[in-house]
Amino acid sequence: MDLYGSKVLVTGGAGLIGSHIVDELVKEGALVTVYDNFIRGQRDHLEWACANGVVKIVEGDICDTGSLQESMQGVDYVFHQAAMWLRLCEAEPRRAIEVNIIGTFNVLESCVEAGVKKIVAASSSSVYGDGSYFPTDEGHPFNNDLFYGATKVADEQLMRSFYKKYGLAFVCLRYLNVYGPRQPFQAAYMDVIMHFLNRIDTGEPPVIHGDGSQTVDLVFVEDVARANLMALKSEITNDFFNVAGGAETTLKELAQMLLDLKGRKDLQPAYETRDTKLVSRRFGCPQKAKDLLGFEVSIPPREGLERVIEWREHAVTDQVKPSVI
Numbered sequence: 001m002d003l004y005g006s007k008v009l010v011t012g013g014a015g016l017i018g019s020h021i022v023d024e025l026v027k028e029g030a031l032v033t034v035y036d037n038f039i040r041g042q043r044d045h046l047e048w049a050c051a052n053g054v055v056k057i058v059e060g061d062i063c064d065t066g067s068l069q070e071s072m073q074g075v076d077y078v079f080h081q082a083a084m085w086l087r088l089c090e091a092e093p094r095r096a097i098e099v100n101i102i103g104t105f106n107v108l109e110s111c112v113e114a115g116v117k118k119i120v121a122a123s124s125s126s127v128y129g130d131g132s133y134f135p136t137d138e139g140h141p142f143n144n145d146l147f148y149g150a151t152k153v154a155d156e157q158l159m160r161s162f163y164k165k166y167g168l169a170f171v172c173l174r175y176l177n178v179y180g181p182r183q184p185f186q187a188a189y190m191d192v193i194m195h196f197l198n199r200i201d202t203g204e205p206p207v208i209h210g211d212g213s214q215t216v217d218l219v220f221v222e223d224v225a226r227a228n229l230m231a232l233k234s235e236i237t238n239d240f241f242n243v244a245g246g247a248e249t250t251l252k253e254l255a256q257m258l259l260d261l262k263g264r265k266d267l268q269p270a271y272e273t274r275d276t277k278l279v280s281r282r283f284g285c286p287q288k289a290k291d292l293l294g295f296e297v298s299i300p301p302r303e304g305l306e307r308v309i310e311w312r313e314h315a316v317t318d319q320v321k322p323s324v325i
C-alpha cells in the first residue's frame, strides 16, 4: 500500500506515540490531520512534521461528535491514539468511560460515516492484567481489574462489533511499555523512566517502589510508530497484536542502566515500600506481530534510553527544570 497522497487522520496525534506516527506518515507523503484536544499533546511534537509535510492540526475532542465528523470527511485511514492515561482513569473512572469508551465509539462511528477504509487503534497490555504465564501472548485471558484496562477491553470489543456490523476494517495493537523522546517529564504525567531521570539530574538516587524486581517490557516509540504503519498496510483485519520488546527489564536494572548512561555510578537506587496496586510483571510475546505483520523491534533498551537522555537534555532546558520529583 502506497500512502503517498492518502488522507490520514491521527487522533491523539500530538501525543507521544501519535506524533511519531505523524512523522512516519509525513515521510511517506500522506496528507495528515492531527486531531487532538491537547490535554497532554504538544504542538512542538509536530514541529518536524509541519515543516516537512502537509499536516493540518485540529484542536478537537473525541467526545465532540460534530467536530470529529467534520474532520473525518474525505479521510482514507485513521490511527486512533487519543485516550486518558492509566493514572487519570483510576482517579476519574467516569471520565475514563466517557473519553476512552464513548470517545472511541464516536471515532468508529465517524469512520463508518466517512467511509474510512481502515483504522489502526491503540490498545494495551493492560487488558491482560496480572499475567498468568509469560511471555504473554494474544490468547492470554483478560485478567485486567483496572478502569484503564477495562476501557481498552471495551474498545477492542467495539472494534469487533463495528467490523461485524459495518465491515469497518481494523487492527488493534496492544502496546507494552512505550518510551522515547517526547515522553512527559512533568510531575503529573511522568512514568518511571522520567521519575528516575528527574532524580538523577538533581543528584539524588532514583527511588524504586518495592524491591525492584517488578518488570517492564520496553518498546521504543519509533518502533511502535513503525508497527502502526505495518498494521495499516497489511492485508490483515479484525485482529489484535502485541507490540512488545519481548524482553523483561526489572526496575532495578532500569535504574542501574540510567545511572550508568548518565555517568552517575556513585548513586545507588533507593527503595521505598508502597502499594501501587499496579501490575508487577510485563513481558509480552512479540511472535504473532513478527509472523503476521513482519514487525520486530529494532532499537534495544540501552540505545533507546540513550536517545531519551539526549532528547531530554534539550527538552528540559527548553522548559522548566523539574523541581518536584
Ligand SMILES: NC(=O)c1ccc[n+]([C@@H]2O[C@H](COP(=O)([O-])OP(=O)(O)OC[C@H]3O[C@@H](n4cnc5c(N)ncnc54)[C@H](O)[C@@H]3O)[C@@H](O)[C@H]2O)c1
Pocket (backbone or CB within 6 Å): 011, 012, 013, 014, 015, 016, 017, 018, 035, 036, 037, 038, 039, 040, 041, 042, 060, 061, 062, 063, 080, 081, 082, 083, 084, 085, 099, 103, 122, 123, 124, 125, 174, 175, 176, 177, 178, 179
Ligand atoms: N505509552 C504507553 O506506554 C502506552 C502503553 C499502552 C497503550 N498506550 C495507548 O497508546 C495511546 C497513545 O498513548 P501515548 O503514550 O502516546 O499517550 P499520550 O497521552 O502522549 O497521547 C495521547 C494523546 O491524546 C490526546 N487526547 C487525550 N484525550 C483526548 C480527547 N478526549 N480528545 C482528543 N485528544 C485527546 C492527548 O492530548 C495526547 O496528545 C493511548 O491510547 C494509550 O492508552 C500507551
